[in-house]
Amino acid sequence: MSEDNDGPAPGHVRVRLDLSYDGKDFSGWAKQRERRTVQQEIEDALRTVTRSQRTYELTVAGRTDAGVHARGQVAHVDLPQELWAEHGDKLRRRLAGRLPKDVRIWRVAEAPAGFNARFSAIWRRYAYRVTDHPGGVDPLLRGHVLWHDWDLDVAAMNEASQPLLGEHDFAAYCKRREGATTIRTLQELSWERDTDGIITATVRADAFCHNMVRSLVGALLFVGDGHRPVEWPGKVLAAGVRDSAVHVVRPHGLTLEEVGYPADELLAARNKEARNKRTLPGAGCC
Template identity: 90%
Template sequence: MSDEVEPGYVRVRLDLSYDGKDFSGWAKQRERRTVQGELETALRTVTRSQETYELTVAGRTDAGVHARGQVAHVDLPQAVWAEHGEHLRRRLAGRLPKDIRVWRVAEAPYGFNARFSAIWRRYAYRVSDHPGGVDPLLRGHVLWHDWALDVAAMNAASRALLGEHDFAAYCKRREGATTIRTLQELSWVRDADGIVTATVRADAFCHNMVRSLVGALLFVGDGHRPVEWAGKVLAAGVRDSAVHVVRPHGLTLEEVGYPADELLMARNQEARNKRTLPGRGCC
C-alpha cells in the first residue's frame, strides 16, 4: 500500500508530550477531551483554516497514560505550511492547554509515517513499594504497590517474555488485529529514591499489553507468583484472571524510534502486513 502524500500537500512531523491525567486517551471522541481533539482544534485555529487536518500518531495511548516522546504527523496544504510553518510551534504553545506541548515541528522526509515507519516504541512504568506510599509530588506518575518488590525476580521473569511471540495472554483482543509482537526489552531498575521503573520496548504494542505485563510481573516481584509463571501465561495464549491491568497513571510513552530516512518508506509498507509466527498460516 502506498503512502504517498497527496499533490499540493506537505507532510509535517510533530514531536510532543502530554500529561494524560485529564484526557480520555489520544483518539478523538465525541464529548470527551482527548489529545488528538485538542491538537487538531489548535491546528485549525492557529492556521485559520475551515478544515480540520487529521493527525496520525505513533502510539495511541489510553486514558490516563502520559507521553514524553510522542510523535505524530499531519498533511497540510503547501500554502498553509508556507504561511504558518515557521511560526507554528510558537503559535501552538499559545493556543494549546498546558497539559500538551509540541516541542518540534518540521517537514517530514519522504516515506515518513508516524505510525507505520516506527521500528520501536519505548515505554516506562514507574512503581513505588515504599510502605509510606508515593511522594505526593510524584503521585500522578507513579503507582503505589503495597508489597515489597524483588527486582531481581522481576528481571528473571521478564526474560521469558522477550522476542517475537503471540501476546494474546497479555492483550485485550480487537477484532481482526494480530497479537503477535516482538518484545525487544523488558527490564526493571530501582533508583536511588526507591522508585522501580520498568523499561518496555517493542516494535509495537497491542491493547493493554504494557500494563498487563507490568501487572503480571508485580505479582512475581511481591512473591505471589513464581518466576516461571509469567512465561507460562504467555505460552498458554489465553487471558489469566490473575493478570491485572495496572492503573494507567504510572505509564509514560518515552520515545519512538525510526530507521534512517532512506528506509522510511520500506518500513512504512512492511509494517502494514499482518504478522504470523513461523509455521502458522495467516488466517
Template identity: 85%
Template sequence: MSDEVEPGYVRVRLDLSYDGKDFSGWAKQREGQRTVQGEIEAAIRTVTRSKRTYELTVAGRTDAGVHARGQVAHVDLPAEVWAEHEDKLLRRLAGRLSHDVRVWKVAEAPAGFNARFSAIWRRYAYRVVDHPAGVDPLLRGHVLWHDWPLDVDAMNEASRALVGEHDFAAYCKRREGATTIRTLQRLSWERDASGVITATVRADAFCHNMVRSLVGAMLFVGDGHRPVEWPGQVLAAGVRDSAVHVVRPHGLTLEEVGYPADSELAARNLAARNKRTLPGAGGCC
C-alpha cells in the same frame, strides 16, 4: 497500500508530550470527551485560520490517563498553509494549547515518513514504588504505589522469558481482525536511589493493554504471589488469565519512538502494514 502525500500537500512531523491525567486518551471520541488528538487538531485549525480540521496520525495511541514524553505524530497540510505558518506554528501552538500538552517541534517530514507505520520501536516506562508509606506527593500523578515489597531481581528473571517475538494474546485485549503477535525487544526493571522502580518496555509495536498487563504480571512475581516461571507459562497458554491485572494507567509514559534512516522509511511503512504470523503458523488471517 500507498501512503503518498496528496499533490499540493506537505507532510509535517510533530514531536510532542502530554500529561494524560485529564485526557480521555489520544484518539478523538464522542463530543464532550477531552482527547490529545482533538485538542491539537483544534489548535492547528485555529492558529492556521483554516476552515477544515487536518487529521493527525500518531505513533502510539495512548489510553486514558497514560502520559507521553516522546510522542510523534504527522499531519498533511496544504502547501500554502505550511508556507505561510511554518516559521510561526510552534510558538502559536504554545500560546493556544493547554499547559498539559506541548508540541516541541514541527518540521517537514522526509519522504516515506508515517508516524505510525514507519516506526520500528516504541519505548514505554512504567514507574512504581513499594515504600510502606506510599508515593512521594510530588510524583503521585506518574508513579503507582504497590503496597507489598518488590523483588526486582525476580521481576527481571521472569521478564526474560517474554522477550522476543511471541503471540501476546494472553497479555492483550483482543480487537477484531487484529494480530497479537509482537516482538518485545526489552523488558527490564531497575530501582533508583530514591526507591522508584522503573520498568523499561520496548517493542516494535504494542497491542491494547499489553504494557500494563505485562507490568501487572511482573508485580505479582515481585511481591511473591507467583513464581518467576508464571508469566512465561501464561504467555505460552495464549489465553487471558484472570490473575493478570491491568495496572492503573497513571504510572505509564510513552518515552520515545524510534525510526529507521530516512532512506528506509518508505520500506518500513509498507512492511509494517503486513499482518504477521509466527514461523510455522501458516497463512491464517
C-alpha cells in the same frame, strides 16, 4: 489524508510533530464524541492558529489510553503547501499559545519522504514507574508513580521478564480487537530501582497491542511481591489465553518515552512492511 496512504496528496506537505502530554485529564489520544482527547485538542488548535475552515487529521505513533502520559510522542499531519509556507516557521510558537498546559509540541518540521508516524516506526519505548515504599508515593510524583503495598524483588521481576522477550503471540497479555494480530516482538523488558526507591520498568517493542504493557507489568508485580513464581508470566504467555490473575495496572504510572525510526532512506520500506499482517513461523496464513 488516510493513514493507509503512503504519502501526502499532491499539493500537500507532510509535517512531523514531536510532543508530550500529561494524560491525567484526557480520555486517551484518539478522538471520541464528547470526551477530551489529545488528538482533538491539537487538531482544534491547529485549525485555529492557521485560520483554517477544515480540520487536518493527525496520525500518531502510539494511541495511548486514558490516563497514560507521553514524553516522546510523534505524530504527522498533511497540510496544503500554501498553508505550510505561510505558517510553518511560526507554527510551534503559535500552538504553544493556543494549546492547554497539559499538551506541548516541541518540534514542528517537514517530514522526510516515506515518513509515516505510525507505520515507519521500528520501536516504541514505554516506562512504567512504581514504588513499594511503606509510606506511599511522594505527593509530587503521585500522578506518575503507582504505589504497590508489598515489597518488590527487582531481581525476581527481571528473571521473570526474560522468557517474554522476542517475537511471540501476546494474546494472553492483550485485549483482543477484531481482525487485529497480537503478535509482537518484545525487544526489552527490564526493571531498575533508583536511589529514591522508584522502580522503573523499561518496555520496548516494535509495537504494542491494547493493554499489553500494563498487563505485563501487572503480571511481573505479582512475581516481585511473591504471589506468583518466577516461571508464571512465561507460562501465561505460552498458554495464549487471558489469565484472571493478570491485572491491568492503573494507567497513571505509564509514559510513552520515545519512538524510534530508521534512517530516512529506509522509511518508505518500513512504512510498507509494517502494514503486513503478521504470523508466527509455522502458523497458517488464515
